[in-house]
Amino acid sequence: MKIVRTPFLILLLLASISCQPKNKSGKQEVAQKEESDTHLETKLTSEQLQEYETAYFASGCFWCVEAIFESVKGVKEVYSGYSGGSEKNPTYEQVSYGRTHHAEAVEVYYDPDVISFMQLVQVFFGSHDPTTLNRQGPDRGTQYRSIAFYKNDKEKKIIQDYIDKLEAENVYGNRPIVTEVEPFEKFYKAEEYHQDYEKRNPNNSYIQNVSIPRLNRFKKNFKSYLKEDVH
Template identity: 50%
Template sequence: MKSQQIIPYSSRILFFLLFTLSISCAQTKSNSDSSTMDRSAATDLTTDTATFAAGCFWCVEEQFKQLEGVSAVISGYTGGHVRNPSYKQVTTGRTGHAEACNIIYDPAQISYDELLAAFFVAHDPTQLNRQGADVGTQYRSAIFFHNEHQKKLADYYIKQLNDEGAYEKKIVTEISPYSKFYIAEDYHQDYYTNNMDEAYCQMVIKPKLEKFRKVFKGKLKQQ
């Protein structure tokens, strides 16, 4: 079982993200058609992919599944040097891989900017190689960009958050090119849905999910 963690949400961080989002969305939409998108994990030509690591992928998966425009969230491993790693190998911290999620989304319904805002709300990006009590490089904060447009947006958000002092510490989120993504074992997919009564789900994922849903209440799928 993973260690328990509950990350507080800062109102000033949320305000800044939403304010910045309102300014940059128009620019994002005007530039998106000219971007060369890596659609290797997408289901069709109308979708794009974002890849984030933000600690335990059980938490990340369930949070992003809530958003309108997100058609699928796939938990897996990326950023390391071991081919076809198992969960047991990744948890040693010696594979170089991070627990990550491929987020398949429709850019006509939700922008990459909005997914970045959700990423920074979903975890604490100032913790190096950990999230709460989950410690190791496998829990690092990372954005794996699929094209230069995604990279520029990630760099922009991090610079603005740091310049504004949104967090007490500097953001340590890694920004790296997307490479091979290894899909995690079946039991990791839809983990919260399938294990809702387990202690970790009740004590860690559920509180984070409730806070996430409150922040993005205008962007949620119809229940």
């Protein structure tokens, strides 16, 4: 069972960079424009996606989390969105400013014949710091909290057993794991310009200074989990 002890997210030089929009026009309009200029691989259809299993996680800005899971072998598609709250049809502006109980989350479609739910849980814990309450990297607020969602008792046990193992092996020292283990209820897909955001906006300052370094740390520690075309 793979456990990574490397510390995550050195923050001292990143205090001024955040996934949260600084204003209504700046980041969102740039994202929409760059999206239209970039050609990405074709998404799977809804019918094709039905052939795979789904898993749901929240661990900070969904731009980062989506890119990490997309690099994992057996993962067929990842969507950024919102989950963990009760509000219906939340928007990015509502969630990112903490006006809902939702967290930025991802929906992962995966082939269980290639990668297991247990391995996805390892990816989840190995790609963020689960000891920081309502914070991940430079992003602060309950919308960036750590959540591992489960769809049945088997998944719940897998998550909880892995947390127990991490704590028993003192992976994070004296820092307790604050990840919420919650039943999955509803996932709301985020606005289209958030999908594949890292690929569409490689020169964005947040992507350059937070998302790409986070992805590279993950790739360094989980080489055997990566797709063949991921370097």
